[in-house]
Amino acid sequence: MSLINPYLTFNGNCQEAFNFYKSVFGGEFITIQKYKDMPPSEDLKIDTKFGDRIMHISLPINKEKENILMGCDSNPEYGEVPVVSNITLSFSADSKSIADKVFSSLSEGGKVSMPLADTFWGSYFGMCEDKFGTSWMVSFDKSK
Incomplete structure (x- = not known):
């Protein structure tokens, strides 16, 4: 693997x-x-x-x-400090409650660009940037 x-x-x-x-x-x-x-x-x-x-x-x-x-x-x-702006880390949670907890923690002191919500593709999904400037997508696949 x-x-x-x-x-x-x-x-x-x-x-x-x-x-x-x-x-x-x-x-x-x-x-x-x-x-x-x-x-x-x-x-x-x-x-x-x-x-x-x-x-x-x-x-x-x-x-x-x-x-x-x-x-x-x-x-x-x-050398110079690298600056990368086109990377987003994606976290797939095992449950909706874990997605809520992780998203809430990651976005505290950062910026929410898309609040966690049910989506048309069947996922519970949100996007944020943490207080260190790292971009995150947090999701829970409701079909599991």
């Missing part, structure tokens, strides 16, 4: 964002690595002011641990 797992890049607030995602989805971090934890290297020198930024973090967002939300902080020493 092949999987696609989203990888989000932040500008110094990755730990805060992932603590938020952990509060929304539950679970425990599989990995948290900071730039300061990298072994010394002549080729890759890390300025100490960026040492506490997250180099890699991963959080399973379902019980089977098949879907993993991953991320990092940018490191200005490696």
Whole structure:
């Protein structure tokens, strides 16, 4: 089986964002690595002011641990902070109540572009942007 797992890049607030995602989805971090934890290297020198930024973090967002939300902080020493505006993460809930809970949590402090509602295609669906600028679609397939 092949999987696609989203990888989000932040500008110094990755730990805060992932603590938020952990509060929304539950679970425990599989990995948290900071730039300061990298072994010394002549080729890759890390300025100490960026040492506490997250180099890699991963959080399973379902019980089977098949879907993993991953991320990092940018490191200005490696170039500009990437800005991506054409990506939306889609979360499919197991129930309407879970969809409500996740959507409410994700949209708190963010922006709702389409409130959760029954749709003509038979799904319970809504869209929002969280307080970290990540776009989300939350849905529950009522036919299941």
